[in-house]
Structure formats: C-alpha cells, structure tokens
Amino acid sequence: MTQRLLDILAQGFTRILIPGLTMTIPMTVLAFSLAMVVALAIALAQFAKLPVLTGFSRFYIWVFRGTPLLVQLFVIYYGLGQLGLKLPAFVAGVLALGLNEGAYCAETVRAALESVPVGQLEAGECAGLTWWQSVRRVVLPQAMRTAFPPLGNSLISMLKDTSLVSNITVAEMFVAAQRMVSYYYEPFAIYLEVGVFYLFFSTLITKLERWGEKKLNAYEYK
Amino acid sequence: MLELQELKKSFGGQPILKGVDLSVEKGDVVAILGPSGAGKTTLLRCVNFLEPADSGHMTFDGVTYDLGHMSRRDILALRKKTGFVFQNYDLFRNKTALQNVTEGLITGRKMPRAQAEALGMEMLERVGLADKAGSYPSQLSGGQQQRVAIARAMAPQPQIIYFDEPTSALDPELTGEVLAVMRDLAQSGMTMLVVTHELSFAKNAANKVAFMEEGQVVETAAAHSFFAQPQTDRAKEFLRILNQT
Ligand SMILES: Nc1ncnc2c1ncn2[C@@H]1O[C@H](COP(=O)(O)OP(=O)(O)OP(=O)(O)O)[C@@H](O)[C@H]1O
Numbered sequence: 001m002t003q004r005l006l007d008i009l010a011q012g013f014t015r016i017l018i019p020g021l022t023m024t025i026p027m028t029v030l031a032f033s034l035a036m037v038v039a040l041a042i043a044l045a046q047f048a049k050l051p052v053l054t055g056f057s058r059f060y061i062w063v064f065r066g067t068p069l070l071v072q073l074f075v076i077y078y079g080l081g082q083l084g085l086k087l088p089a090f091v092a093g094v095l096a097l098g099l100n101e102g103a104y105c106a107e108t109v110r111a112a113l114e115s116v117p118v119g120q121l122e123a124g125e126c127a128g129l130t131w132w133q134s135v136r137r138v139v140l141p142q143a144m145r146t147a148f149p150p151l152g153n154s155l156i157s158m159l160k161d162t163s164l165v166s167n168i169t170v171a172e173m174f175v176a177a178q179r180m181v182s183y184y185y186e187p188f189a190i191y192l193e194v195g196v197f198y199l200f201f202s203t204l205i206t207k208l209e210r211w212g213e214k215k216l217n218a219y220e221y222k
Numbered sequence: 223m224l225e226l227q228e229l230k231k232s233f234g235g236q237p238i239l240k241g242v243d244l245s246v247e248k249g250d251v252v253a254i255l256g257p258s259g260a261g262k263t264t265l266l267r268c269v270n271f272l273e274p275a276d277s278g279h280m281t282f283d284g285v286t287y288d289l290g291h292m293s294r295r296d297i298l299a300l301r302k303k304t305g306f307v308f309q310n311y312d313l314f315r316n317k318t319a320l321q322n323v324t325e326g327l328i329t330g331r332k333m334p335r336a337q338a339e340a341l342g343m344e345m346l347e348r349v350g351l352a353d354k355a356g357s358y359p360s361q362l363s364g365g366q367q368q369r370v371a372i373a374r375a376m377a378p379q380p381q382i383i384y385f386d387e388p389t390s391a392l393d394p395e396l397t398g399e400v401l402a403v404m405r406d407l408a409q410s411g412m413t414m415l416v417v418t419h420e421l422s423f424a425k426n427a428a429n430k431v432a433f434m435e436e437g438q439v440v441e442t443a444a445a446h447s448f449f450a451q452p453q454t455d456r457a458k459e460f461l462r463i464l465n466q467t
Pocket residue numbers: 233234238256257258259260261262263264265
C-alpha cells in the first residue's frame with residue numbers, strides 16, 4: 001500500500017468517525033426510539049382489538065412496509081417541504097427511519113404479544129387486575145423478551161439504513177466518505193473504510209444485544 | 223352467597239350451558255362433578271367472566287346481576303372478590319412465587335408493598351412454600367406451582383374461590399400435596415366451588431355436590447347423600463363407571 005493511501009485512510013478515520021458519532025449514532029438512537037413507540041402503540045392497538053385504531057394500524061403497516069424507505073424519506077423532506085412544512089434534514093431523517101422501522105417492529109411486537117399464552121392474561125384478570133394492567137405487568141414483559149432478538153436485528157438494519165439520509169443532505173458517515181472520494185478519487189479504499197465503520201458499530205450493537213439477552217435470561221422462565 | 227339462575231351460553235350457535243341453576247352458601251364447599259364435555263369449565267369461566275354468558279342472572283353477596291349485560295366495572299369489582307385456580311396453574315411466568323401472590327394486591331388493589339409482601343409470605347407459608355418465595359414458576363414442580371396459585375387466589379381474602387380441576391394436570395404423586403392444601407382451606411371456612419374428578423376430595427372435603435351433564439346441573443345434594451344414594455340415573459351411571467376404574 002502506498003504512503004498516500006495510508007494517509008488518506010488515516011484522515012478518513014477521523015473524518016468518518018466523527019460524523020459517525022455525531023450524526024449516525026444519534027440518528028439511529030432517536031429513530032429507533034421513535035420506532036419503538038410507534039411499534040408498541042400499533043401492536044397494542046391491534047392486540048386490544050380497538051375497532052378504529054386496529055384499522056388504522058393495518059393501514060399504517062400496509063403503507064410503510066409497501067413503499068421504499070427512500071421514497072418515504074423524499075416525501076417527508078422534499079414533499080412536505082414543498083407544502084411549506086420544511087423540516088430540518090436530520091429531523092426528517094429521524095421521522096422517516098422511525099416511522100418506517102416502526103411498521104416492521106409493530107409486527108414483531110404483535111407476534112410476540114400473541115405468542116404469550118392467553119392463560120397469562122386471564123390469570124391477571126382473575127387476580128383482580130384490569131385488562132391493561134394484566135398486559136402491562138404480565139403479558140408485555142414476556143412478549144418483549146420474545147421480541148428482543150428480532151428487535152436487535154431491526155436496530156442493526158436501522159443503523160445501516162441511516163446511510164440513505166445522505167440523499168437528503170444529512171452529513172453522516174456515508175456523506176463524509178463520498179466527499180473524500182470525490183476529493184481523492186480512491187473509491188475502493190474509502191468505501192471499504194466506511195464499510196468497516198458500519199461493521200464496527202453493528203458489532204457493538206450485536207454485543208449489546210447478547211448482553212441484554214443474558215440479563216433477560218436470568219429469569220429463566222419458559 | 224352465590225346464586226346462578228338460568229345461566230346460558232352457546233359457542234357458535236351450539237348451546238353448551240342450557241340454563242344452569244346453582245346456589246352456594248357462605249362456607250360451602252361445592253364439588254362440581256360430571257362427565258367430560260358437560261360444560262364444567264365453561265360454567266366456571268362464565269361465572270368469572272372469562273367467557274361472556276349469553277343470559278341468566280347471578281346474585282353475588284346480595285346483589286343481582288344480569289349476566290347478559292355486565293359492565294366492565296362490575297366485572298372487575300366481582301373479580302376482586304373472587305379467586306380462580308386454573309387447571310394449568312397459569313402462574314405469571316415473569317414473576318417469582320411471592321410476586322405472583324402480591325401482584326393482585328399491589329397493582330390490582332393498591333395495597334402498600336410492605337403489607338402485601340408480609341401477607342404474601344403468610345400465604346406462601348400456609349401452602350408450605352415460604353422457602354420458594356424467590357423462585358420463578360419454571361423452577362417449581364407442578365404441585366408447587368399449583369400451591370402458589372392457590373396462595374395467589376387466597377391472598378386477597380376473597381369471598382369465594384373457583385377451582386377448575388386443580389389436580390388433573392399433575393402427576394399422581396403430586397396431587398396429594400395440592401388436595402391437602404385445599405382441604406385445609408375448606409376447613410378454614412373458605413367458600414369454594416370446585417370442578418374435580420377427585421371423588422375422594424368431593425366425598426371428604428365437600429359438603430355439597432352439583433352433578434352436571436350436557437350443560438345443566440341435573441342433581442344437587444349434600445355430598446354424603448349424593449355418594450350414598452344418587453337420585454338421577456345419570457349420576458348413578460357416572461358413579462358406577464368411576465367406581466369401576
Ligand atoms: N371456546 C370454545 N369454543 C367452542 N366450543 C367450546 C369452547 N369451549 C368449550 N367448548 C365446548 O363446550 C363443551 C363443554 O366444554 P367444557 O370444557 O366446559 O367441558 P368440561 O365439562 O369442563 O369437560 P372436561 O371434564 O373435559 O374438562 C365441549 O363440547 C367443548 O367442545
């Protein structure tokens with residue numbers, strides 16, 4: 001490897017890592033939090049069989065799973081912008097990622113809720129809890145444990161999907177890499193380097209997920 | 223204390239309970255006997271509103287309710303005065319034995335935690351499981367789980383406890399410990415409505431027997447006279463078959 005290439009990669013280390021820490025990670029965390037709120041609300045509305053909200057939930061999932069994330073991103077950023085609702089690019093990115101992943105996670109959470117034996121809910125109600133107390137104290141904790149590994153996968157795909165917001169001018173890791181490529185014209189090395197950063201972060205998430213799963217397994221219930 | 227009149231329930235157009243009448247006095251231990259499919263489980267589930275009855279009336283503690291039109295609030299209030307023990311125990315799997323007993327007290331009845339835990343420990347002691355307070359259901363045997371379930375049902379000092387075949391999911395060598403707890407509870411004066419296939423429990427611990435067949439209570443009698451002289455042919459037949467095995 002030439003000295004020039006090494007210098008470029010060394011430069012890239014900070015020029016890519018810094019937007020990673022200041023943009024990619026915060027965006028991932030915020031968007032995933034939004035996705036969790038959306039997922040819980042939608043999954044619980046369906047689990048409770050709330051008449052109007054169940055219909056709305058099915059519609060929401062249909063739309064957000066049936067259209068590309070990139071299209072959603074452009075509608076929220078450029079589309080709403082044209083209508084006068086100009087969101088900062090970062091906010092638009094968080095919204096699009098969170099609303100999109102929320103639709104997928106909602107299905108994960110709903111399936112997990114339905115996998116809890118109905119006797120658990122009935123036992124809660126017979127113990128003098130309301131339906132909602134039984135869900136919150138008994139069913140949901142068990143469901144979230146089931147949902148934990150697939151939700152970890154969703155978090156990882158969300159991390160990778162943040163690269164899409166480079167399309168709406170958010171200066172995250174991938175934009176930093178693109179800028180370096182256009183300056184130095186070393187696409188192979190630089191894109192590989194940014195790939196390594198994504199790999200590093202997703203490995204971290206995987207480790208966190210394993211650790212969390214172990215903690216949950218402390219209860220060892222079946 | 224509890225009186226049912228003309229309780230009816232059908233599933234998909236198929237009548238399962240065809241007008242059940244039953245009366246339970248305070249302190250009664252009523253054994254519900256009957257062949258498989260008679261509607262015993264369905265009856266208990268309707269009585270605690272796990273299934274909505276189609277029609278009928280229930281008088282509980284002096285108040286009469288129209289079972290076809292129950293409000294959520296009445297259902298919750300009634301459940302807080304009753305306990306339920308399931309065939310499959312159905313302990314909260316994410317909670318320890320003690321938490322299983324205290325959950326309904328703390329979350330359902332807003333009892334202060336310290337008081338609930340003291341009461342919970344007392345209940346676990348009564349079923350002989352104080353040393354398992356911190357164990358999760360998966361760490362307990364079936365018999366132990368069912369005893370925790372009984373402690374959970376007893377803890378709020380309900381006016382009646384419903385049991386649906388509490389020993390039939392257990393290995394034979396574990397039924398004894400559960401039946402002993404139930405006998406103890408019966409002797410303490412608790413009102414109990416017990417669906418069971420355990421004739422010995424019905425004979426020795428129950429004071430009344432209600433015999434069900436095809437969605438109706440066809441015979442009600444004092445336990446000793448039911449076993450000595452069953453009145454209906456169906457009850458005679460039922461006892462004859464059971465005594466053969
Ligand atoms: N949710 C349901 N949907 C449709 N049919 C049901 C349902 N629950 C019970 N049944 C039917 O109602 C009838 C009575 O069932 P139930 O479980 O009450 O009987 P049981 O007396 O408790 O019998 P066992 O002694 O076997 O427990 C059966 O024919 C059963 O198939």
